[in-house]
Amino acid sequence: MRWTRAAVMASALSTALSIMIAGCGAGPSDRPDVAVERPGVASNPTTSAAAAPPPVAEVPKTDLSWRDCTAPTLNLLGLGPAPSGLVLDCAEYSTPIDASGSVLGSFRTGAMRARLAQTPTDVPPLVLTSGTDRSSTATLAGLAVGGPALLSDRAIVAVDRRGLGSSQPIDCLPAEIRRGLADNGQFGPGAADQVGAVSEFSQDGTIACRDFLQPYEGTFDATHAADDIEQLRKQWQVERIDLLGSGNGAKVALSYARKFGDHLAKLVLDSPEPVGTDAVTKEEQRLQGAEAALSGFAQRCTGLGCSLGADPRAAVADLVARAGNGGLGDISANALLTTITGFLGAPRADQASRVTELADALSAAGRGDRAALSTLMLRESAATASDGQFVNRCTDTQQPPTPSKATELRTTWGQKYPVFGAAAAVALMDCSAWPVSGTPPLPTKLNIPVLVMVGIADPVVGNGGTASVTGALGAAGAQHATVTWQGWGHPVFTHSGCAQRALLDYLKTAKLPADATACPA
Template identity: 80%
Template sequence: MRWTRAAVVASALSIVLAGCGAGPSDRPGVAVERPAVGGVPTTSVAPAPPPTAQVPKTDLSWRDCTATTVDQLGLGPAPAGLVLECAEFSTPIDASGSVLGSFRAGAMRARTAQTPAGAPPLVLTSGTDRSSTATLAGMAVAGGTLLTDRPVVAVDRRGIGTSQAIDCLPPSVRRGLADNGQFGPEANQPIEAVTGYSQDGTIACRDFLQPYEGTFDAPHAADDIEQLRKQWQVEHIDLLGAGNGARVALSYARKFGDHLSRLVLDAPEPVGGDAVTKEDQRLQGAEAALKGFAQRCVGLSCSLGADPRAAVEALVDRAASGGLGDISANALLTGITGFLGAPRADQPARVTELADALSAAGRGDRAALTTLIQRESAATAADGQFVNRCTDTQQPPTPVKAQELTTTWDQKYPVFGRAAAIALMECAAWPVATAPAMPEKLALPVLVLGGVADPVVGSGGSSSVTGALGAAGATHATLTWQGWGHPVSTHSSCAQRAVVTYLKEGKLPGDGTACPA
């Protein structure tokens, strides 16, 4: 069932977002000399240890969904012993009672044969970047040490993944946004075209959701996690927020910090700042990830030839001029970026898969590339993500500024820049909300993970996040992974070991620790 203007009643929904997993890198952390931030008390009196999470007293009604999940997400056969279980729970549309009614939130639990039966779960949210359940499925298939320590429960944000779906965008608007207006009547004026699609999409979705249109922000997503805690009947939970999910996790820390036992922020998006600055940071990460892919591609003698990056740039230019049929430049980049971020990108065979799909498209065979784009578009461009993402957008640029950036970023980021500048107008018409407030006081050590080549959020978010944590009085430490992809905990076994230690003991690694690729 989908969102309506009447009382919201939901049923279980199929998972439609895609991702893929491969084994994370498994190398030890390296201590980096830098001023300590977290983990070192400033007095001779040791601080009291943080509370520990508990095993749910009243759990959800889980059902096995392993085979359907890995099939629908294109993950291939599930590793032996992996169990994915799906469930739904009811949560108020607005916990304050200003809007009555409830809806169904979707959740997934992952465990293996080695997962201790009595271990408390780690709650995961990846926000709007990709459904949390798809993120968890990719992490579970990729393997590593996290699931051998405890089960992980992912909670999908409203209207995304297995949570109650939103179907509000007119098909023409949905396609126009996906293609950056390349094939519409204003194809020669893409900034104006996407601005128009934003206006039409905003009107359609806000009218459709009324009076619930204001309940898709990060604080409401935090309320949904709190509702899960209440249903479990536990006092404390462990929480991992990845990418945009870090915004949700920080909102939870502000509103319900007394119920947190551990907090991990994995590749967090920046807090504060305007949309242009955030996108510029993401573009830096995307270019760095593409460089990493190209280097590995050369090492494998892949089908893109001696200069894979140049081959990708040429294919994007070809798509922009209509040379790939109905595949737009923005759709092509959606597929590439999703692939670079997913754990599949760390497996040599998968690097070859992307290279072969791009090479075949260059020769006129677009079947493999089309499948890849469809999978990644479903993972990142659902109507629910449009609503949530636009609700989160702060200080979008004017059309004049976006037009300037089409030139500036095209020169600075030749592969991704121009399309990113046009896409900045996707949420131009959505009313700008006040940025979620950061925690004012947080007496909890916080682990922050970051990557040097993150195509989803870039690498510039950690400093603003640690600044907010410091202002709240929280001790914290940052661990940096030297590889490419998103998020860190899916890719790096070194980072996973740090997370496991932190979850067990509340102990942070040395600030500035580096995990090799």
Template identity: 55%
Template sequence: MRRIGVAAIVLAVSTACGAGPSDRPEVAVVEQGGGSAPTTETTPDIPQLQTPVRDLDWADCKDSTLGPLGLGAGPAGLSLECARFTTSVDASERRAHVIQIGAMRARLPQTPDNVAPLVLTSGSDLASTSTLAALATGPSASLLERQPIVAIDRRGIGTSTPLDCGPRVDRRALADLGQFTAGDASTVDEVAALGRDATVECTDELQPYELDFDTSHAADDLEQLRQLWQVDGLGLLGTGNGAAVALAYAAKYPAHVGRLVLDAPPATTVDAATAAEQRVQGQEAALADFSRRCAALNCSLGPDPTATITALRDQAAAGRLEAVSSSSLLTAVSAFIGSPRGDQAARVRELADILATAEGGDVAPLQDLIETSETAVGTDGQFVARCSDGQQWPGPGRAKDLQQTWAEKYPVFGADAAVALMRCAAWPTMAPPPLPSTIPVPVLVFSGAADPVIGNGGMATVTGSLTSAGAMWSSVTWEGYGHPVVTHSDCARQALDRYLDSATLPPNGSACPA
């Protein structure tokens, strides 16, 4: 697929006024009321979503999507169709450049033709089209029986025209956290230097649009889709970072929110180090759950899988797993247990066998897994998006302190997570993502007890932001491990179905079993 810097962005003309940066309080907003009263029947003043008046130019992409992802064919008659649409890089410019945004639609033979689609975004965590592919081929495909789902890839990611920061970016060293290049420098200082180099290359390549790949601009892309469809509102399902995109859309275009579902949303008002710690907490909890299942199955990692994985990480850190670094190993493990695939429980042995094979001296299967994981979560587009979205990145001194503290508190993932903060430490200061001041529809919020992609430590800030916006909301917690909730929990899918049909919320504080 062709990759672009700013030179390939096509010139177009637009008229609008610019907007300046906003401020965000440093103290997290925490909800005060314990949630809003749940509705028990259809909310009378919430209109039904509309079918697109003008649709995108869809073309079949089922085989080309599912094959590289290693997914099965899914339910009989599953249709996956892809398209692109054009959006302004910066809608506030009088003369705007435009880029292509990728989309994918999933349907079943029984999916009605005359119902509005649900719009899914995973933000920068994973290509939205990959999340939808996993949803459509697993148990959550039942959601397609009531309406199609359309995934919108964030700009620069997935099927959107991807970003390329140029050949001088040492992506391998960044992925390895400088393990094989640090020399006499500490890993923190080495990654700080690598991050500075990558920042310079990416911002130079994207000028003058280097600051236009954040959450706020991703929300503008959703608005462009709504306008192309010629509908009054969108039904939005935001998973992980995509929930932040959905909230930004509600902040910028509140009148056009038809439904709003936040699945495993990140914290709304915290700095980058706090967000990273919440993610590490989720990784440690998810690994513990995975290990319990693995041990119960008498898997190849032995009676204490966590200890075996930790020992394998230490071997990688000592350079005894060939070219496998501790960071790339942990990234692959976290990506595997955080996959949106619905067959996660059946894949416990798969990961165990890959790691056990590496422990026995054959690292080829592990290297294949690492390559797959880094292709999914480590693109230039994701680097730019994640750096743009983070707030108050710490400096090297703070990162070194966190490296020591987190190594004790979070013994598997903590130390590397602190060093990884340096990847974005040199990124230009960005305005924080906007938060809504009003939300005209009830909001359904899901969280996972052991989420290795986001964690769940930021839920209070999310529900607090909803309360501050005067929204009616309800939260549902899933007790299992993985990300996002709706691709893993049948209980959550039932709540989602009811909400999409009539905007009816479940009782606040509901729990779904693992």
């Protein structure tokens, strides 16, 4: 089989695993109080003596060949020394390129397990997928370093999507196209028409990657990612697993529920991206979350007297405008915004103590010293701009806009969302040339309760898509309850102690909290 030129050079951890060392915002709340905003509309029915016991996940009978990768992982990600007792184990397992057999061959899927010295070994692990937002292994590493308390109760196993993180990498984009997409076409001969420039980069990148990957260029969707998780279940020789999908990973989790719902014991959808939504609507929902998260950061920054001055939000907006006009040299506005978004949405739970790190990097760049900002940009670029993410994201994209619509939105969103809007409109063209995939089928019948968690200021997916997800669950007959975190960041379970308690209670008892439970920031 032919998979990728980079396969022979693949290390146990791909540079796509990299994430930024910093996050900012309110950390996990240890306040015990929660509020119920309205009466539960999807709470558990009254149990009867004749009711069947809830399904339970099992401890793996045949585990993967784990190896300790704590130090190299944290060094690669720039996450600093490991908290006392933290162990990160890495492993790979072979999965069919296509489970139906229409395309022969296999590839290497990467997984990582996080645990503490005291983590029980007789409790089934929680399987995590964060989809394409950043690699699942990077998401788990951020959680483990920033707030590992959840690991005291059970281990978490993260599974990377194809071509991301520690899975077999993809190397298909020419360097100039990769850079052009990252910079939103700001530099080069086509800079006068950034929408047109990115459209051309998309066309050239699509041709390059699909030619390189054929005949399996169509196997990078959420459905095939669900097949890879099912292969892990089979490897473990267990009947049921507990699964958490965050952000784009919620789409993978829903695909797993549709295909393999009988093998689920518990299902958690954390900060899910919308389902059945076109690219423009989905991106505007993300923009709303990004602007709200920046406001939350600015408020915290002001309270700390940070280096961005009396109005941190205005200082950030000014720096983005300067980058867009070439005032930061080769740092484009889009690359700067990608870094800021990644920082605001970092999975680390210790954001409150790291606000000044982003503030100091931005203020130094404003004075002409770009060293700290460049370091953050490199880490975030490695986390969110790999060739594998281009392929997976474009495969997942539904109904991208025309160039004329994107040009119109550049003006409209630039006014409505003054920091992130204009760049987001141009970036809508990233996947404009990729063949549009069909909408992934949703579960038609789901017999387990589902926990949904959402944040009010999520810079990665926003929260406008929650209704589409809970609607799909209701249509499948699944009981569900939503927990809303009042802070900012992504995903919820890494930041909120209140949400973590709700998650652990659900995993232990299969009982949902009252619907519309609110967790304080």
